[in-house]
Amino acid sequence: MVLVLGVSAGAGGARAMLTHSDxxxxxxxxxxxxxxxxxxxxxxxxxxxxRQMNGSAERRDELITGTAVTCRCPLHAEAIRAAAGxxxxxxxxxxxxxxxxxxxxxxxxxxxxxxxYDLGSSGLTVTHADCRTDTILSSKxxxxxxxxxxxxxxxxxxxxxxxxxxxxTSRRHREALSSARVVTAMDTSSGGRAVVTRSDLAELCxxxxxxxxxxxxQLIDETGVQPEALVLLGGCTRSPGIxxxxxxxxxxxxxxxxxxxxxxxxxxxxxxAERPAGDVRMARARAGAMAAKLAPATVDRRKIxxxxxxxxxxxxxIAGLLAMDRNSAQPADGGNATTSVEIVGTPTRPNP
Numbered sequence: 001m002v003l004v005l006g007v008s009a010g011a012g013g014a015r016a017m018l019t020h021s022d023x024x025x026x027x028x029x030x031x032x033x034x035x036x037x038x039x040x041x042x043x044x045x046x047x048x049x050x051r052q053m054n055g056s057a058e059r060r061d062e063l064i065t066g067t068a069v070t071c072r073c074p075l076h077a078e079a080i081r082a083a084a085g086x087x088x089x090x091x092x093x094x095x096x097x098x099x100x101x102x103x104x105x106x107x108x109x110x111x112x113x114x115x116x117y118d119l120g121s122s123g124l125t126v127t128h129a130d131c132r133t134d135t136i137l138s139s140k141x142x143x144x145x146x147x148x149x150x151x152x153x154x155x156x157x158x159x160x161x162x163x164x165x166x167x168x169t170s171r172r173h174r175e176a177l178s179s180a181r182v183v184t185a186m187d188t189s190s191g192g193r194a195v196v197t198r199s200d201l202a203e204l205c206x207x208x209x210x211x212x213x214x215x216x217x218q219l220i221d222e223t224g225v226q227p228e229a230l231v232l233l234g235g236c237t238r239s240p241g242i243x244x245x246x247x248x249x250x251x252x253x254x255x256x257x258x259x260x261x262x263x264x265x266x267x268x269x270x271x272x273a274e275r276p277a278g279d280v281r282m283a284r285a286r287a288g289a290m291a292a293k294l295a296p297a298t299v300d301r302r303k304i305x306x307x308x309x310x311x312x313x314x315x316x317x318i319a320g321l322l323a324m325d326r327n328s329a330q331p332a333d334g335g336n337a338t339t340s341v342e343i344v345g346t347p348t349r350p351n352p
Contacts, residue, residue, distance in 0.1 A: 003029070005053050005067040006268030008094065009046045009076055011122035012036055012148075016049035017265040018056055018064070021273035024266040025105055030056040031262075042076045043083040068272035068280075070094040070264045072118075072125060072141075077279070090268075090275050093282040094118075095127045097267030098233060099134055104270055107255045112228035113137060115216055115252065119242070120234040120261070121147035124212055128219050128227060135283045137223040140215060145208045147236050150174060153204045154196070161194040163187040177201050178238040202241035209242065213249035223285075229253045235261035 006024070007016045013036040019028040034049045036042065046069055057064050068090035071077040077091050095116055102108040109131050116127040123143040129136055155170045163185050165173070176183045177198050185194045220227065230252040237243055237260045247254050257263050271280060 002065040002273060003057060003062050004269050004272040005050065005064050006265040006272055007046055007049055007067065007069040008097075008264035008268060009042055009069055009071050009080065010120055011042065012120060014042075014045040014049040015262060015265050016053050017262060017269060018053045019269055021269065024101060024269040029060070041079060043080045046080055047083060066090065066272035066276045068092050068097070068268040068275070070097040070268045081279070088277045090272055090277055090280060092268055092271050092280040094264050095129055095136060096134055096280060096282045097264050097271060098231070099129060099131070099267070100270050101263055101267035102231065102255065105257075109228045113225050114229045114231050114255070115219065115227045116231045116233060117212070117216065117237070117246070118233040119145065119212070119236040121236075124215070126212070126215055126219055128223050128225065130285070131228070133283065135285050137225060137285045138219050140219055142212075142215060145212055147171070147174070149208070150201075150205055150236065154201065157200070157204060158185050158194050158196070162190070162192045163194040164189065174201060175238070178240065198239075198241050201239065202245060205242055206245065209245045210249065212246070216250055227252060229255050231255040233260045233263050
């Protein structure tokens with residue numbers, strides 16, 4: 001058995017998992033999560049995670065023989081590769097690592113395709129992938145949905161009840177509702193209290209989840225290929241309420257790992273052992289190549305128009321709340337500008 005390190009990189013930071021190459025499904029030897037600091041780069045969080053795990057291996061008098069980092073975005077991959085220099089590092093397209101781990105655990109269908117529904121802190125990435133060839137049929141990303149936005153909505157609701165909280169506290173409350181049905185929030189300044197239930201959180205997230213279901217349907221319509229299953233990934237899908245809402249709206253069998261936020265890092269562990277250096281990229285299907293095998297799907301333009309309307313309203317609300325967060329936390333000598341909300345691949349002018 002060799003000791004390897006898997007790291008998943010994202011806009012919110014990095015997660016790392018240190019384990020033996022043939023045991024990615026077992027509790028790791030060590031792991032860490034490094035949030036991306038305000039104004040910091042993705043590669044900074046990645047290499048801090050690698051540094052911490054290298055220190056952990058050294059304390060155990062063991063040597064890490066391979067390290068793989070998953071990236072969703074080509075720009076992140078380029079930045080990490082440039083920072084790594086000539087060091088031994090494998091950079092992997094994130095969906096490929098996810099499929100690799102799901103196949104290792106026996107959850108991935110042998111044939112057909114799946115939808116990878118990855119709902120993390122910074123947004124939602126939906127990828128339609130062929131299971132047999134590991135090919136991306138289509139992919140979309142939305143920054144309207146995600147843990148940051150849900151945290152902002154939760155802070156807004158608490159503030160209406162007279163309880164002011166910071167970003168970290170509201171995130172702890174949201175994450176606690178994954179295992180508890182009720183959480184009591186307290187304002188340390190005023191002493192005010194407010195009770196938040198799992199149902200309250202589900203109601204706050206409802207508009208976003210409905211939008212995401214339309215997002216998935218658009219992806220299926222574009223490829224013309226009916227998927228075999230929906231894979232729920234990302235820390236936000238730990239919430240039972242969010243999972244229930246998604247499965248009610250999307251009529252597909254669900255694949256779910258108990259630690260959905262670590263699926264990418266676990267897949268990176270497998271690839272770190274197989275490929276000690278270089279880049280591992282996923283193939284992308286030519287437009288219409290897969291759809292030609294099946295009867296073309298009919299796109300319901302009214303549903304797309306409704307999805308766009310929900311996106312605009314929800315995006316404006318969350319963007320405003322996040323902007324207020326940034327402005328309130330901005331130091332006197334300046335800070336980061338508010339990032340715009342974007343929907344990649346969503347039509348902006350649907351026909352009536």
